[in-house]
Amino acid sequence: MDRVVLIYRYKLKVKTIIWDIDDVLNDLMKSWFENIWLPSNPGCRLSYKNLTSNPPNELLNLQKEDYFKLLDEYRNSNKANNMKPDEKVIKWFEKYGENFRHIALTARPTHTVSAVAEWVLCYFGKWIRTISFIPSGRPNIYMPTYDKGKVEYLKWFGKADFFIDDKTEDIEGAKKLGIKSYLVAQPWNNGKLTLPMILDLLTKNE
Numbered sequence: 001m002d003r004v005v006l007i008y009r010y011k012l013k014v015k016t017i018i019w020d021i022d023d024v025l026n027d028l029m030k031s032w033f034e035n036i037w038l039p040s041n042p043g044c045r046l047s048y049k050n051l052t053s054n055p056p057n058e059l060l061n062l063q064k065e066d067y068f069k070l071l072d073e074y075r076n077s078n079k080a081n082n083m084k085p086d087e088k089v090i091k092w093f094e095k096y097g098e099n100f101r102h103i104a105l106t107a108r109p110t111h112t113v114s115a116v117a118e119w120v121l122c123y124f125g126k127w128i129r130t131i132s133f134i135p136s137g138r139p140n141i142y143m144p145t146y147d148k149g150k151v152e153y154l155k156w157f158g159k160a161d162f163f164i165d166d167k168t169e170d171i172e173g174a175k176k177l178g179i180k181s182y183l184v185a186q187p188w189n190n191g192k193l194t195l196p197m198i199l200d201l202l203t204k205n206e
């Protein structure tokens with residue numbers, strides 16, 4: 001059989017991974033909390049592992065609007081742009097990345113999306129070539145609603161084989177769509193798997 005046809009048939013079988021960005025491919029919350037919140041609030045006795053809700057505004061004695069304002073400012077900052085991905089994750093992409101198709105799917109306010117898109121392309125652009133987002137609501141900003149959340153996006157997209165996120169509700173919703181889904185362990189969820197552990201599972205399911 002012609003080699004071109006063989007390659008084409010192989011590519012048709014490549015599975016697609018949908019990746020969350022914040023707190024999955026990066027350490028946004030941890031980085032913000034340890035680099036911004038704690039230095040600015042020396043009386044805070046919490047550690048990152050104590051952030052058992054997301055958003056954690058009540059734990060930090062903040063109004064939700066004030067918390068999001070601080071987080072959004074950090075999302076657009078040089079410090080956030082300079083966050084380094086886990087070296088184990090980069091090594092996995094270098095070894096196994098081309099065996100899958102990859103899409104990044106994030107929920108963010110629109111004025112912070114270009115910053116995270118640049119970050120993704122900087123570190124993962126060799127493999128992740130599509131970046132989609134669900135606009136997070138912010139006061140006085142109107143955006144058309146195509147999908148109410150990630151699960152509706154996944155249903156519309158209809159081609160995801162794997163979904164990786166840190167939000168329990170989105171993982172459960174994706175599972176109901178028949179998508180193999182992995183919850184990345186964070187203080188605010190009951191996940192048992194770190195991202196490197198999930199990558200090992202993906203390799204076995206390749």
